[in-house]
Amino acid sequence: MRLEVVGKNVIRVDAFSKVTGRAIYPDDIYLEGMLYGKTLRSTVPHAYIKVDTREAEKIDGVVKIFTYKDVPNNRHGVVFKDQEVFCSEKVRRIGDPIAFVVAKDKKTCELAIERIKVEYEKIDAVFDPIEAMKPEAPKIHENSNIIYHYKLRKGDVEKGFRESYVIVENVYKTQMVDHAFLQPEAGVGYIDEEGRVTVVVATQYPHYDRDEIAQSLDLPVEKVRVVNTNVGGAFGGREDISLQIHLALAAYVLKKPVKVTYSREESFLAHAKRHPMIMKYKTGASKDGLLLAMEAEIIGDAGAYASWSRNVLRKAGVHATGPYYIPNVKIDSIAVYTNNPFTGAMRGFGATQVAIAYEQQMDILARKLGIDPVTIRKKNLFRQGSETATGQILTESVPLEECLDKAIEGMGF
Template sequence: MEKKSFSCVGYPVPRVDALDKVLGKAIYSEDISFPDMLYGRVLRAGVPHAVIEEIDTREAEAMKGVVCVLTSKDIPGVNRYGIAFQDQYALAEDKVRYIGDPVALVAAESEEIAKDAVKAIRVKYRPLPVITSPREALAEGAPKIHEKGNLLMHTKIRKGDIRKGFDQAYVVVENTYRTHVVDHAYIETESGVGMLDRQGNLVIWSSNQCPFRDRRQVAKVLGMKENRIRVIRATTGGAFGGKDDITVEIHIGLLVQATKRPVRLVLDREESFSSQTKRHAIEIWTRWGATREGKLCAMEGDVYGDKGAYAGLGAFVIKKCGIHLSGPYYIPNIRVDSYSVYTNNIMGSAMRGFGVTQAAVAHEAQMDELAKRLKINPLTFRLMNALDNGLSTATGQVFWEGVGIKATLEKLREVVLNDPHLRSYWEDLG
């Protein structure tokens, strides 16, 4: 068979943006400025769950250099947004649901004045009970974070006959795993700048991942037609899923719309940590069974995902966690229930791996323990149970080509056996 010749595959290809970044020529949203530009700042709740009884902005509005102060009553459009579920408020109305909830916006002649003005805003809160875990949120009589309740989504995975599957098991391993919140910690925090062009159209440059989706949400809150708004993705200093949701775009739009002047808004690191989306903390209970010969025969699990105060893309992340709880292995009998649950924690949403990362913690630990109980080398055990062309996944989907887990594991074994240090470790595993 004639070997194919490629122009890119198999060859080093320089990144198109590498030189500008190395030389410091790349233009990030924070680098963009305009004459007569204002500086935006957001007042965050600072409390995890409370009714807003009063917002007093008079002192901030009276400060020299403050151009405008906005609260929810100043929003011209619909004060709701969200990618899949419109459960977020551009500015909090009746209550706050986590410490990072935005309560008011300030635009001022300098960053220092904007910071001082935010501190001058007085908010009177009536504290509400705080829910910090999905289990607590689902308990009978738990306070409701949203009117519809604390359960955002329940996803079921069913395959085969779970009872018969466990009847075939020679070894059963049952464990609970808990993963923690992880911040994306990109070098560039959430930032952007906006202005009105000569035709009165709103133009926003920001560090984002989905400009067209952001535009749709900005338009709804500002009460504008989408064709009067441009959201431009500036050079982005890291995102990893964390800028999939709206970050600063709506707030910039509101301030530009109110002042008719360019506005820059940049979150500092503390604000980014305390208000922006994270990788979900997830609790996974799971039970796996294998035959005496080392074949997986059954798996069940319950996945409780901490959504935090709002949905974002989180329901689908937690759904994915449940779908992938069986890992890259063929298991004929599966039962998984995944629960996406509101709490008063910081919102969880997209991050690299999209739920599969948390699932891997559980399924790989389960595989190691099963292999140990069965006295089978853990890599051999994985090869015995790896998915292959023609086998079905947890959802019943069958891949007829392109399943590469066995080839990957075989290559790993080859590398291990050819390295004296790794080979010794391999032999110790049995």
């Protein structure tokens, strides 16, 4: 087969429209008779709620205020259906959606949001994932706060540590990070010429979005259409539902086009973040720098909803040993609910955080053994034929040593 793209300098099909400003994003779309929407969000992290929309509904120009009562199936979520389209009895984080105002213009939406009365009965919250794992901790959902526990076992860790000349133990922490993409969430919902509920949105998962919209509205999937526009950055932050179901519900009920554009502040409140992780590492090596054992406990703060936490923490566990051969491994990787902003997909998907830990362990081992940090890495790098901690045999494409050599050369060492 003749390769027409691989290895060639090919012009992106969307490059011209983007650099000339002709590319269409959701906020560029205007339809005749279009209404506007805005979401009322929780201002407290954990509380039972009572919502009164009567005063807001009297405002001239307000078309409808949607709450959980208007949603046929009020549950959604990419892996676990643990999120509500609109909170019915309890909020679990700051930013939880409570109601959705649809009005003739944006100013009326904002005025109505101010007039909706929310009575909060605050309850104990937990923001530390280690505290959240304790049996007596406040429960974010009905059951345990532990969402997922991945276990990786290889060889005999205790024997590996007994045979180690040097052992390094440390705890590493990474912070919550927002994707901060350039284009805040925006979209338009309407009924198309074939009678389908249509949502025009910048998304990473149009097929997931369609499924979740269909389930929430109790519609056949073929009655829902998601049109993906140009995406102004995502990096994982558009893999969860934000405004898609709100728009679809409003369009379906009102039979009119409805548009929403988030402010930067609301964007921060609405979408998932990178998982903060607490990583307790213990690494043992021989006198000449060969890695013999590693034990790690990785605790990931999932926030109020699971999102992709199961997948992220599994990948963190799988990659906890890094690009190094270690014969004896014990890894526990745990995702935990808290009342923090919910966390999900972000570039690296769990493999990014653990690199902070295993690479610092390598530097500390090198210093304690009096070995150059490059040399100790070369002694332990995966090569063709190496076995990973999960038992995978690497049969091809393992150019790690070459990559390290090129990096050192580029740094002038």
